[in-house]
Amino acid sequence: MTNVGSKCRVCKAPAIIDLPRHNANFCADHFLELCRRQVVKAIDHFGMFEPDDKILVAVSGGKDSLAVWDLLLELGYRADGLYIGLGIGEYSEVSAGYAQRFAAERGLHLIEIKLRDDFGYDIPTAARATRRVPCSACGLTKRHLFDQAAIDGGYTALVTGHNLDDEAAVLLGNTMRWEIGYLARQLPVLPARNGFPKKVKPLVRLTERETAAWCVVRGIDYLVDECPMAAGNRHLGHKDTLNSIEAQSPGSKAAFYLNFLERMAPLLAAHSAEEREALQTCTRCGAPSAGEVCAFCRLVETASAHDPVPVELVMRGKGGR
Ligand code: Q46
Ligand code: ZN
Ligand code: ZN
Numbered sequence: 001m002t003n004v005g006s007k008c009r010v011c012k013a014p015a016i017i018d019l020p021r022h023n024a025n026f027c028a029d030h031f032l033e034l035c036r037r038q039v040v041k042a043i044d045h046f047g048m049f050e051p052d053d054k055i056l057v058a059v060s061g062g063k064d065s066l067a068v069w070d071l072l073l074e075l076g077y078r079a080d081g082l083y084i085g086l087g088i089g090e091y092s093e094v095s096a097g098y099a100q101r102f103a104a105e106r107g108l109h110l111i112e113i114k115l116r117d118d119f120g121y122d123i124p125t126a127a128r129a130t131r132r133v134p135c136s137a138c139g140l141t142k143r144h145l146f147d148q149a150a151i152d153g154g155y156t157a158l159v160t161g162h163n164l165d166d167e168a169a170v171l172l173g174n175t176m177r178w179e180i181g182y183l184a185r186q187l188p189v190l191p192a193r194n195g196f197p198k199k200v201k202p203l204v205r206l207t208e209r210e211t212a213a214w215c216v217v218r219g220i221d222y223l224v225d226e227c228p229m230a231a232g233n234r235h236l237g238h239k240d241t242l243n244s245i246e247a248q249s250p251g252s253k254a255a256f257y258l259n260f261l262e263r264m265a266p267l268l269a270a271h272s273a274e275e276r277e278a279l280q281t282c283t284r285c286g287a288p289s290a291g292e293v294c295a296f297c298r299l300v301e302t303a304s305a306h307d308p309v310p311v312e313l314v315m316r317g318k319g320g321r
Contacts, residue, residue: 006018006025007025008025008026008027008030009022009024009025009026009030010026010027010030010033011027011029011030013027014027015027016028016031016213016217017031017213019034019210020250020251021207021246021250021251021253021254022034023250028217031213031214031217032214032217032218035071035206035210035214036071036074036075038205038206038210039071039075039202039203039205039206040075041205042188042202042203042204042205043075043202046187046188046189047189048157048188048189048200048202049077049157049200050156052156053077053078053156053157053198054078054154054155054156054157055072055077055078055079055080055155055156055157055158055159055200056079056080056081056082056111056146056149056150056153056155056157056158056159056197057069057072057079057080057081057082057159057160057161058081058082058084058142058146058158058159058160058161059081059082059083059099059102059103059110060083060095060099060161060223061083061094061095061096061097061098061099061102061222061223062095062098062161062222062223063161063208063211063212063214063215063220063222063224064161064162064163064166064203064208064211065081065099065160065161066098066099066102066161066215066220066222067161067203067206067211067214067215067218067220068159068160068161068202068203068211069081069102069108069159070214070215070218070220071202071203071214072159072202073106073108079108079159080108080109080110080111080153080155081099081102081103081108081109081110081111082110082111082112082113082145082146082149082150083096083099083100083110083111083112083113084112084113084114084115084141084142084145084146085112085113085114085115085116085117086115086122086123086138086141086142087114087115087116087121087122087123087124087125088122088123088124088227088228088229088311089124089228089310089311089312091225091227091228091311092122094223094225095223096112098221098222098223100112101221102220102221102222111149111153113145113149115141116308119300119304120300120303120304121300121303121304121306122308123137123138123141123229124229124308124309124310124311124313124314125303125306125307125308125309126138126141126299126302126303127229127309127314128306128309128313128314129302129303129305129306129309130299130302130303134229134314134315135229135230135233137299137303138229140295140296140299141296141299144287144294144295144296145296146158146160147196147197147287148285148287150197151195151196151197155197156192156197156198157197157198157199157200158197158198158199158200159199159200159201159202160199160200160201161201161203161211162201162203162204163203163204163206163207163208163210163211164203164204164205164206164207164208164253164254164257165207165208165239165242165243165253166208166235167186167188167201167204167257168238168239168242168253168254168256168257169235169236169238169239169242170182170186170235170238171183171186171256171257171260172238172241172242172256173234173235173238174186180268180271181271183264183265183268184265184268184269184271186260186265187261187265188200188201188202188204188261189201194279194288195279195281195287195288196288204257205254205258207253228311228315229311229314229315231315242256280292282294282296282297284297285297
């Protein structure tokens with residue numbers, strides 16, 4: 001991860017990673033220290049947590065969600081995990097194993113939901129049955145189930161592992177379309193409102209290379225493979241674009257996203273307040289909803305009535321990006 005012979009900026013020991021945006025190399029200990037500092041800075045700066053928050057971490061078995069769970073526990077927060085079995089073929093079976101092992105080895109509480117067993121569908125089938133792109137059916141499912149599990153379990157903060165690369169890529173997409181409504185809500189903390197839990201992204205100051213390195217140095221075994229349904233996902237293309245800008249001009253990615261939060265997001269705050277529609281309660285599941293029956297319950301109804309569809313069938317012809 002670094003040039004042979006380079007030294008840690010802090011202690012001059014042999015470095016294990018170079019971070020061009022910090023214009024420095026770090027040894028393992030000082031790299032971990034830098035990551036902790038970045039997370040604490042995000043938590044403090046954005047007022048992410050109250051000391052008595054009961055945290056639920058959305059866990060996928062990938063590097064970001066396991067890193068954020070590990071970091072929060074290390075920083076002294078109480079945090080349980082929630083894993084959703086999305087039924088995306090072998091990928092889901094393997095990812096469940098990573099989440100379960102992480103929790104079991106550390107004696108942590110992991111709540112598990114299995115879409116096929118608990119709701120009678122899986123993501124490939126939902127995508128086919130509703131003619132949505134897979135990530136849209138998946139996003140709707142995950143948002144609903146994370147929110148509901150947090151509310152039902154009495155958790156006061158729902159944490160996700162979104163990192164700087166994720167947020168910058170979404171910001172680029174939203175900016176290119178001038179999606180003012182989405183831009184106004186693209187914040188690292190969304191307070192609890194209208195029956196939704198507080199949502200927090202503590203990793204927004206760390207890149208995905210840094211969260212991966214955190215896991216490697218901490219000995220966290222995570223699923224490296226990407227979801228097979230991500231092919232064609234616009235965010236991946238935006239990440240590539242930002243990475244080539246970053247390679248030319250280190251620090252651009254962080255400046256793009258963090259300066260948006262500093263300089264632009266406050267100007268959009270009024271817009272986000274206006275957008276807050278009064279919501280009703282879903283007559284089936286009790287969740288906040290724009291209509292009588294929420295989008296999730298409608299998805300369940302359609303997807304669970306459909307014969308199961310394997311991942312390969314949904315993704316046929318969509319491989320590569
Ligand atoms: S799991 Fe789901 Fe992601 Fe797979 S289907 Fe798309 S949204 S890519 S984070
Ligand atoms: Zn050092
Ligand atoms: Zn509902």
